[in-house]
Amino acid sequence: MSIVVGVAPGHVSEGAINLGVLLARSYGRELVVAAINSAAWPPSESAVDSEYQRFLVEQAEEALDAVRPLVPADVTARFLVHGASSARRGLLEVSESEGAMRLVVGSAGNAAAGEIGLGSVSTGLLQGADLPVAIAPMGYVAPEGARLSRVTAAYSGTDSSVELVLGAAAIAAEAGAGFRIASFHTRPRSFVSANISLRAEDEVLAEWERLIRERTAGILDQIEGFRDLPASLETAVGSGDGWGSALRSIPWQESEVLVVGSSSLGPLARISLGSHAAKIVRSSPVPVVMVPRRASEEYAARADAKHGTDPRGFPRIEEARTRTPRPGLLDWTRSRDFG
Structure with missing residues (x-):
């Protein structure tokens, strides 16, 4: 079983990563950090669609690169890009394939520091999940090396x-x-x-x-x-x-x-x-x-x-x-x- 953390291009994901690290360390589980490559329409064979798909994949990989330094050496972690029709569906698919015990997401971008904001993705996850969903307050930081107290x-x-x-x-x-x-x-x-x-x-x-x-x-x-x-x-x-x-x-x-x-x-x-x-x-x-x-x-x-x-x-x-x-x-x- 693992702890899955969802990150997204253009969104502040530090709080979610910090919470995922805390949970993974506390339960001795592997951390799986997933960025979802989602498109507004099904991909086709056209050059325009292929170029757009490459752009989305690059964005997802950049989002993963941005959070890699936040995972300490004592926590085993994998980073992956998963293609899906939506961020919500993609995170649920990753959670199922990875046998996740927790799915961790961050607050919506409009939340104030220290508060939890529910955006369209997090609300959709809460309504569609069949595993516990952990939500980190905006800017959440746990003490270095901390475990659940x-x-x-x-x-x-x-x-x-x-x-x-x-x-x-x-x-x-x-x-x-x-x-x-x-x-x-x-x-x-x-x-x-x-x-x-x-x-x-x-x-x-x-x-x-x-x-x-x-x-x-x-x-x-x-x-x-x-x-x-x-x-x-x-x-x-x-x-x-x-x-x-x-x-x-x-x-x-x-x-x-x-x-x-x-x-x-x-x-x-x-x-x-x-x-x-x-x-x-x-x-x-x-x-x-x-x-x-x-x-x-x-x-x-x-x-x-x-x-x-x-x-x-x-x-x-x-x-x-x-x-x-x-x-x-x-x-x-x-x-x-x-x-």
């Missing part, structure tokens, strides 16, 4: 979110990284429009946090039954007037990533960016790994494997999921517009 999994309180969290903990353990479960909330606009007092609003949000912490404590108990444990286990709840302030209300480490699951499922069970997921991705102060449903199931399988023969007898995911408290106030607050 911590994986934070966003927890929404749903059964599918439990699967994602348990699987992400298993992935963190494989990298020798710490692990944190984090939930976020903003002050619902509906409270203001309904003239609900601040005291009543605080009571509702306090109850929401109590339920979240109760459920995450149960999940941590399950993770402690893994044969291979993450380097550390933590929980956090972030709050603020908007998603940006909510995510930044908790501390983040330099070599950390945030894992976010699909907020809604399309007919192909791939990533669909709902309003909350999109806002969390754009507001994250660290790289984000978006996990589609199929990859979530693979994460769950990894966690099940780590539960299976543990002498302490912790339940497998299927059993644990039935023990998750039924939705109540948690889902009522989550159904509102949180900014």
